[in-house]
Amino acid sequence: MKKLNSLAALFLMISIISVPIFTTGCGHTPVLPTSDPNYRGDAILYQAERTTVNAYKLMDAFATWELNFRSVLPVEVSRAADVMRKNGRNWINTAIAARDAYAASPGDPGKKDALNTALNVIDVALSQAAIYMADNKKLAPNNGLTPQ
Amino acid sequence: MTGAEIAGLLAILSASVNGIKTLVPIIRDALSNSEEISQEELDSLRKQYDSLRTQAGGEFTGPQWELSGR
Numbered sequence: 001m002k003k004l005n006s007l008a009a010l011f012l013m014i015s016i017i018s019v020p021i022f023t024t025g026c027g028h029t030p031v032l033p034t035s036d037p038n039y040r041g042d043a044i045l046y047q048a049e050r051t052t053v054n055a056y057k058l059m060d061a062f063a064t065w066e067l068n069f070r071s072v073l074p075v076e077v078s079r080a081a082d083v084m085r086k087n088g089r090n091w092i093n094t095a096i097a098a099r100d101a102y103a104a105s106p107g108d109p110g111k112k113d114a115l116n117t118a119l120n121v122i123d124v125a126l127s128q129a130a131i132y133m134a135d136n137k138k139l140a141p142n143n144g145l146t147p148q
Numbered sequence: 149m150t151g152a153e154i155a156g157l158l159a160i161l162s163a164s165v166n167g168i169k170t171l172v173p174i175i176r177d178a179l180s181n182s183e184e185i186s187q188e189e190l191d192s193l194r195k196q197y198d199s200l201r202t203q204a205g206g207e208f209t210g211p212q213w214e215l216s217g218r
Binding site: 029030031032033036038039046049050052053056060063064066067070075078079081082085086088089092093096 | 183184185186187190193194196197200201203204205207208210211212213214215216218
C-alpha cells in the first residue's frame with residue numbers, strides 16, 4: 001500500500017510538472033493565439049513557463065509541509081527539503097534563463113535541449129519530494145501536495 | 149412485418165442516428181490532439197511567470213524557505 005501511495009503521488013507530481021512540456025508529440029498540444037506578443041504562438045514557451053510556475057508552487061508546498069510537520073517527520077525529509085530550499089531558486093533561475101535563451105533562438109535544438117534539461121532537474125527533485133510526502137502521509141497529511 | 153414493428157424499427161434507427169450525431173463531436177474532441185489556450189489564460193500565466201521571475205531574482209521568502217538545520 002505504501003508503495004502504491006508513492007506511485008500515486010509520483011504520478012500526480014509528474015503529471016503536474018512533466019506533462020505540459022513532454023506532450024508536444026503525443027498528447028494535447030496547446031494551440032496559442034498567434035497574436036500574443038509574448039509567446040508568438042510557440043507552445044514550448046508556454047509550456048516552459050507553465051512548468052516553471054507550477055514547479056515553484058510545488059516546491060513551496062513541499063517546504064511548507066515539511067515545516068508544518070517537522071517535529072514528526074524523519075530527519076531525511078527535512079534534509080531533502082533543505083536541499084530544495086538551498087537550490088530551488090537556482091533551479092528556477094536556470095529554467096528561466098534556458099527559456100529566455102530558447103526564446104531568442106527557437107530554431108536552435110541545443111537551446112531546446114537545454115530548456116528540457118533545466119526542467120528535468122526540477123522534475124527529479126519534485127518527484128523525490130512527492131515520494132517523501134506519500135511515504136509519510138500517516139505522520140503528516142500531505143494536503144500541501146496540491147498547491148493552493 | 150406490421151406497421152407497429154416498422155414504426156418501432158424506424159424509432160430505433162432514428163435514435164441510433166441521433167445518438168451517433170451526439171457522440172461524434174464528443175469522440176472527435178476526445179481524439180483531438182490540440183487544446184486551445186485562451187488569451188486570458190496566457191495573460192494569467194504571464195503575470196504569474198513575471199512575478200516568479202522577480203521573486204527568483206531575490207530570495208524566496210517566508211518561514212518555509214528557511215533551512216531546518218536538522
